Amino acid sequence: MHADFRILVCRLLALLGAISSVQAFYIPGWSIRSYVDDEAIPLHVNKVYSDNTQLQYAYYDLPFVCPPTGQKHAGYASGQSVSLNLGEVLRGDRIMASDYDLAMGQDKECQYLCSHKTDRNGIKRAQQLIEDGYVAEWIVDNLPGATSFVTVDKTHKYYAAGFKMGYKDFSPVTGKPRYFINNHLTIVIRWKQAPGRAGDQGGKVIVGFEVYTKSIEAGHREGTGCPQDVHAENEGMELYLSHNNTHLASQYPHSSYLPPDDDLDDGSTITIPYSYAVYFREDDRVEWSKRWDLYFNNQEESTSIHWLAIINSLVICGLLTAVVVMIIAKTVVGDGRKNAKDGGLEDNKMKLKSKKPRTGNRSPREKSNGLLDQKSEVELDNDSSSDEEFVEDITGWKLLHGDVFRAPAYAGFLAPLIGSGTQLVFMATGLLILSALGVLNPSFRGGFVSVGMGLFVFAGIFSGYFSGRIYKTFNGKDWRRNTLMTALLFPGLLFSTIFILNLFVWAQASSTALPFGTLLGLVALWLLIQLPLVYCGSWYGFHHSSPYEHPTKTNSIPRQIPEQPWYMRRIYTILLAGLIPFAVIFIELLFVFRSIWQDKSGYYYVFGFLSVVSLVCIVTIIEVTIVATYIQLCAENYNWWWQSVFIGSGSAVWIFLYCVWFYWTKLHIQGFISGMLFFSYSLLACAVYGLLTGTVGFLTAYAFVRRIYGYVLIHHPEHTLHRIKANDHGSAIKAD
Template sequence: MHADFRIVSSRLLALFGAISSVQAFYIPGWSIKSYVDNETIPLEVNKVYSDNSQLQYAYYDLPFICPPTGQKHGGYASGRSVSLNLGEVLRGDRIMTSDYDLFMGQDTECQYLCNRQVDRRGIKRAQELVENGYVAEWIVDNLPGATSFVTVDKTHKYYAAGFKMGYKDYSSVTGKPQYFINNHLTLVLRWRKAPGRAGENGGKVIVGFEVYTKSIEAGHRDSTGCPQDVHSDTDGMELYIAPNNTHLASQYPHSSYLPADDDVDDGSTVTIPYSYAVYFREDDRVEWSKRWDLYFNNQEESTSIHWLAIVNSLVISGLLTAVVVMILAKTVTGDGRRSVKDGSLEEGKIKPKAKKPRTGNRSPREKSNGLLDQKTDPDLDHDTSSDEEFVEDITGWKLLHGDVFRAPSYAGFLAPLIGSGTQLVFMTTGLLILSTLGILNPSFRGGFVSVGMGLFVFAGVFSGYFSGRIYKTFNGKDWRRNTLMTALLFPGLLFSTIFILNLFVWAQASSTALPFGTLVGLIALWLLIQLPLVYCGSWFGYHRSNSYEHPTKTNSIARQVPEKPWYTRSIYNILFAGLIPFAVIFIELLFVFQSIWQDKSGYYYVFGFLSVVSLVCIVTVVEVTIVATYIQLCAENYHWWWQSVFIGSGSAVWIFMYCVWFYWTKLHIQGFISGMLFFSYSLLACAVYGLLTGTVGFLTAYAFVRRIYGAIKAD
């Protein structure tokens, strides 16, 4: 037996290892691009973002950056917007062609770009971005420009997407802060021979895009605009315009208060020169299919932590599984069937039954047919009107057979929620499967959100079906009203919240704000595609499918629920039951949060680990719901419908508290708008997660209750 256990364990570990190793899988020939010598390589600029803010800005919208000239580079005029998918738009991407010239295999020591005249407001804007640590994202061959780092032991190199726009220093004389702009960039493109026939014809593929920054003062440049000596230490290009006190005094002659210089447009400007260099370096150590690994190489050192999360999840789930097996063994094969054999339940009614005689010596007064003389036997109670004549084991949850399937309060609200929850379950399952298989990978920019939106819209069929069938089970009559609630309630709340938050982002002129055309497109997806799908599914679920059958009949008069013990009250149930699934996923949550809130240009890449932990989390929600529902029924409380939803979604409360902890301890977000966006989107995400797990809890409790009461009636 021990040998079999070792074999099974080794196979499970091998399976988990295989799942976690598919993160670098790419669809061959789908997105690979090769270049020949002297062929133009487009460089696209995207946006700037920061770990200290939730606001992102389009690169060409910045007032201190060289604007596009409109000249053609590689067949495309600079400043042309690149078509984006829905996911890219939602994540704040604004990709445009640039004026940078890159030719495969041709090194450029220095290339002048432009001189940018910047006024006081532009300088102030640049200082704010440098102060908040903003980095810029450029793209070459679908790879983001990266800052290169080396591990402490100098054995591994890894990338951090983006490059700093400037840096902050302090004056050695005054001690005041000084801000410098990185106005000379060195671009290093690493390449290797293309695979297959393209490589035989001289094709090369790009496997790395590194950006090295430097700030060089305007006075250290020659007549061409290039630095006189790139490699020497020179003064940086400071973002500073000397105050014009004469101009201020003339504008405010009778005032003792003079406004700050950057609040007054006095015509003063500073010229910022921009230049760049390009180098191509061959690198045979990196395969094209694994070129994204460098962006995650530093994170792969945490693999042991991911395995710890899986072991933690399996231990907790294993303990719960043992408890659930005991409950099922007790209810289905024990208490339930004993009640059936005793004839205590029949068609939802309790039948009186005389008690068996006590053990001991039989009375000599025994008839020839072997029956005791009930009139003279002193060992037999014959008071048939006593309560003791009812079967002794009809207690606890079995007493609720006539009320346990009574339609819940606000049933017309519960059915649409469960329908929307099944929609989320389908979408999440599809995303995890596609990501684990490698179909959704970093090279598919914005693909995770785009595919998720498509799956959500398509899953409207399942949403309508389950909502309509559950509504029919609750004896609902107005199925069209239920259909509209299913199609409009949850998606409407989701869209309204995002729209209101979008107004605040619009006011900040951030690229994170959704364009008007995108909002119209989302409304069209919602009302013109999802609504008809929900209608079709609801019609089929209500008219073409039978309602769910219940094993016992419902009494005409509701049973009074006794006073609840403290541990069965809703708030304690939700918190205690939600803590267990949270304990399963909290280790992995740290990596997910870092990917979303800190590494805004990156992606959560270990979907193999996340899929395993998510699966164990769902199993844990199922088991916790079974245990909590059984305890509630044993307390003779038949109001389990809504309670099962709250039990299943209980971990969402703990996740939101984890968000608060993450905000105060891990993030350095500054500003009211950024803080509001963080907590609003965190609350929205927790609500979506809670609806998903709450639906799983409801379906689990429904199946469990039908099973145990069906076992009573089975024989």
């Protein structure tokens, strides 16, 4: 047995290693694009974003950048929008063609782009974006433009997606802040010979896209618009406008009053010249399939932390597994066998204990111990008469056999929730499998959200099926009403919340605001595709599937529930049961939060580790639900239906508290709108997670309860689960 256990552990560790090894494996999603010398390469501009706010803006919506001219470059007219998938739209991408000219192998020391005039409002907007630390995202060959860094020991280089719009310093004279715009960009394209036949024909693939910024004052430029010396130390382009005294004199005659600079409208403008340089450099150290690895900061250092998270999860899950095995193997099964042997019906005979003590000579030892002679236990037929009293040996959870499957309160609300929860379980399982296999990866921009939305809509058929069958098990009659609740309740609440939050984002003119056409598309997916799928699944589950069978019958009169101990109160049970799954995932949760809230480029990559931790978390939730449900039944409380949902979703409470802690200690979010969006989306994500895990808890408790009450009837049909009682005189014994 010990050898088998060691083999099982070795196989488990090998499986974990195999799953985690796919963390850097990418299925591109697109064929490798190669370029020959002098072939035009399109450069697309996307958006600007910051770690200090939740608001993003389209690059060409900024009033101080060069607007698109409409000329064609690499087959695209500048300002032309690129087709986006649903995930890209939802994450705030607004990708457009630009006026930057790039051709494979052609270096440009300096290329003038434009000189753009902007007024005080534009200057104020630029200063605010620089103050908030906004960075711009450009795209070449599906790679985001990156700022290059090296580690402290200078042995590794890594990328940070995006480049800063400008920088801020303070005047050495006045001490006031000054803002400088980065108006000269150096673009470095790193390439490698293409593999296979394309490489033999001179093809090259892009393995790196770096952007280096510089601020150069307009007076240090030649007539062509290019700086006199790009590599020299030049004065920066400060975003500052002096007062237009002539305009102010006409606007405020006979007055020495001047409004503040923020409210000043004197017609002054500033001209910002923009230029860029392009360099192509060969880099044989990076494979095309590994070109995204540079965007994953400190990948090697974080791997040990991910393994620590897995070990922590396995230890907690292993201890909990031992508890569950003890409950099932020794308590449940042992009680069944004991009662079948000592208190059961066997060959129409029962074991009774004498009501009167035995008379006669007894040894001092027997008297001191109060022992009865074994002959005082007699076997009587069911129809025999005796003045002995039956002592029932059914305690704890076995007393609830006539009430444990009683339909819960608000059963018509529980069935749709469980149906929607199964929909989320299917979607999450599919996303984790595809991500761990490398199908969903950063090169598939917006793929995670798009595929998740597709899986959610398709899973409507499973949602309807489970909801309809559970509703039928609860003796429901109006299946069409249940179908509509399943199809409209959870998706409706989700859509309404997102729509209300979208109004606030619209008011800020952010690119994360969903366009009206996208909202109509989401409504069409919901009502024209998902609702019919839910209807079909519910119709089949209600009309063509039998209700779930229960091993015991339900009494007509509910049993009175005794007073429960303090730890069985709902709030304490939820918090205590939810703490254990949270302890399993909290280390990996930190990486997920960093990817979503701190690094808004969204390049989370270790889906292999995340899949393992998620699997262990689900197993932990299953085991916690079994333990908590068994304790509740032993306390003679048969209201386990809703309790199992709350126990399964208990870790969502701790995750939301973790979000609050992360906000106050790790983030530097500024502004009311950004803070509201953070907490709103965090609460929404925790609610979705809670419904998913609550469904897992419900299905687990349902299977467990049916199993333990059905075990005795299947393996020990003589077990006295049916209520047994004596007649008024204690002589006749009858089984209900």
